[in-house]
Amino acid sequence: KAGVTQTPRYLIKTRGQQVTLSCSPISGHRSVSWYQQTPGQGLQFLFEYFSETQRNKGNFPGRFSGRQFSNSRSEMNVSTLELGDSALYLCASSLARDGTDTQYFGPGTRLTVL
């Protein structure tokens, strides 16, 4: 089976712009979670989608949003970018949606905000 893929791998944006990141889960996985990884904060949970519905949300402002399509692919959008949004954004897919199952991670999208 193909692994989790994320596009693009690298992005450079300026403050105030918006960005869309994409994640394709492992075939058969209906749960997709998104994380923000920074050196100081580690991995912080953004949100989780299961069967096209947001099931869980972390403590991030409304500028961070996402969606999931019928084929389980997911997109994450960040509007009005701030310098502090610079991070590695990871998505992970799994079979279960309750956090008990193994998460399979993608390579991440490295976002730099100038």
Next chain:
Amino acid sequence: AQTVTQSQPEMSVQEAETVTLSCTYDTSENNYYLFWYKQPPSRQMILVIRQEAYKQQNATENRFSVNFQKAAKSFSLKISDSQLGDTAMYFCATNRDDKIIFGKGTRLHILP
């Protein structure tokens, strides 16, 4: 309050030595799972080991084993006969409120 605590931000050991990474957690779940994930430099994060809390036996995967102390809420990872390829960030995690919560990680360097 932080749910998962990894008290060692960074560690270095010589190749072939044994190293133990510490992790403590807090949970109110009746049944829960604990995980160790490995993130090698510039590579994807992968699961190292998974433990179901109701199982008494400590999980093992080849050179990787855990010491699960449920009463103390401790879940340490032991790497035996460490190899250069074990150099990575290691994250301890648990499920809470239907999502996975990660610790801040331990950066492990295996020295030749």
